[in-house]
Amino acid sequence: MQEAWTILDRQPDPVLVFDGQTHAVRFQNRAAARLAGQSAAAGVPLADLCGWLRMSAAKVATLLETMDAESAPKHLEVSHCDAHFDVTVQLPGLSGFPDQIVAAFHDITERRNAERQKQELVSTVSHELRSPLTAIKGAMGLVLAGSAGALPERARDMVQIAHRNANRLILIINDILDLDKIADGAMVFDNAHTPLVEVIDAAVEAVAGYRQRFDVKADLVIEARDAVAFIDPNRLVQVLVNLLSNAIKFSPAGAAVTVRLQDNGAFNRISVTDRGEGIPASEQRFLFDRFVQIGTRNRAATGGTGLGLSIVQAILDKQNGHITFTSQVGVGTTFHVDLPKPDAVPDSDIPKAG
Amino acid sequence: MKIFHVEDDADIREIARMSLEMVGGFHVDQYEHADAALAVAAEARPDVLLLDVMMPGMTGPQLLAELRKMDHMAHVPAIYMTARVQPQEIEAFKKTGAVGVILKPFDPVTLGQEITEMLQSKAA
Incomplete structure (x- = not known):
């Protein structure tokens, strides 16, 4: 056991060890002491844990509240001055130190x-x-x-x-x-409690010219008229316009795309269904990759950039939303946008502007 | 209608001149940079200032601040042209006293109309 402590002490990455029960810091290795500007000798009293490490330790302790004995190691990012660290938190049993929790700080400043x-x-x-x-x-x-x-x-x-x-x-x-x-985190999200029917109407209206050009109608099936989400309405319109443009573009002339709003229990779901060619199973897993366009149609003719779905997915990620799809060749494709109900979002998870 | 246009890119100057004169029916005087514009500003009597934002030397907003010091230029409506497209940036430009911002790439067929509409909405 003593050997394990020695190895830990000589690790090039800073390491903190926490008590498995109280979550108090029990040990910092030489690299952690060095990082804190202390002498590199082992056994620095923990009372001297520098302010920055103490703050990081508090963050680790908060993370520990969300973990149980079965949890896989979790990661968290902390920054100090111009340095950035990826902190791996390992639970007792996993770390090889019974009753101790090991937090290793990996320097990712260059990355x-x-x-x-x-x-x-x-x-x-x-x-x-x-x-x-x-x-x-x-x-x-x-x-x-x-x-x-x-x-x-x-x-x-x-x-x-x-x-x-x-x-x-x-x-x-x-x-x-x-x-x-x-x-970059530079996109501003102006979140508000937003009736989803209004967002759908705005998006359908925004693609009116497109519908006319491709001779495709839009059918609305509103099953949850009062559904609300805490999101940026303009960004959600951007998401739906993107999905609707795709659906319209890939539908045959004279067909209709369907927009459906449902209450799915834990979340509200907006679905956009087209009557297009469908996406072959072999291509489905690439669908959200950048610059991917499915099918044999000429890129210039469809007017797509191959980035639309990547943007949709990135926006929904930032809004606690989720996108999935089902597709059948020869029948069509349906995209589902799932948005948490306002009371289901913990305050700390609501993305702030900026 | 006389437009006082400052733009450092020669090709864009040419496109804007053709667009505004041939399609829009404006009279356009053009300058390559702020110094050239300031050299003639005392004699110029334009109806509208059309200023590129990012230019070597003085930027569009800096040039506008200089022009505003002259009595006869103090109230001429100003419009910026820019490739910078962040919404916050557009708001910042408007705060420097412009009636509008035209984004590059602009549509040469509707450029004159866009300028006319900006001037009208200012007058309204």
Whole structure:
């Protein structure tokens, strides 16, 4: 046993050991002491546990309240000055120390910095792409508007293809920026108690032009007229518009998509059903991946960016929501958006703006 | 209607000029950067200021602050053009005294109409 303590003490990562019953800190290893700016000698009195480690210990203790003897190791992230740590919390039995809980601090500062740099790069590149695209889209728009005189029919067709694809490129950049904002925590969610019927009406209204273009109707089946969720209504409209546009795009002309609102007990469910080709089982698991478009249709013709469902999923993640789907080839696809009922969301889980 | 347009990207200047003159029926005077704009500002009598936001040297909002110091420019409606699209940023631009913000990429066919509508909503 003494050997195990020695190994723990010499671990390069900071480690705290908690009492299994009282959750009080019993031990900090040399790396933890060093992190706290204390002498690296073993056996630093715990009364000297520095303020930052004491705060982290309090967070670990809070996490422990949610764990029982059967729990797998859990992770939590703590930051100190410019350093970020991934803390792995292991319960007695799992950690090899009976009656002790081991919390190991793994330094992930470099990973976090790399992520931030990547996000800055994405943001800068996306913004920089907009200036040349402004000139491209502008020049082609003017040519198509006849500002340079009448065009031969074939030239006009080709400029139209270029113009349509410039527009698609702009949509892709907008979607990348959206995803980046969500990942970065920079997307603002303005949550309010929102009647879901209103959100559905707004979304169906927003795709009116689209429905007309593809000759697809929208049937509403409202089974839970009073359903409410604590969400950002604009973001949920964005989610539904995305699902509805897909459903409309992949439905045959003359068909109808169905939007259904149900009370499913623990949560409210909004479902969007299309009468499209369905998604083959082999492609289903890629559906939420970035830049994935299912089926054989030409990407430019469908006008999609391949990022829509990734954005939908990311937004719902931030709103405590959940998306699933069922699909049958030759019959169609249904997406289910499950939203917790307002009283089912603990206060601490409600995402704050920013 | 005379537009005082400051934009550092030559191609976008050209597209905007063609769009505003040929489609929109405006008269457009264009400057490459804030210094060039300030050099002629004392003599200029525009009906609307159309300012790019991100420019080398003085930015659009900084240029607007300089122009506002001149009596004859103090109340000319200003519109920004920008590729920065965060909603918070648009609000911040409006707080610097602009009547509107046009996002790049803009639609050259409706650009003039967009500007006219911004001026009308300001007048209303």
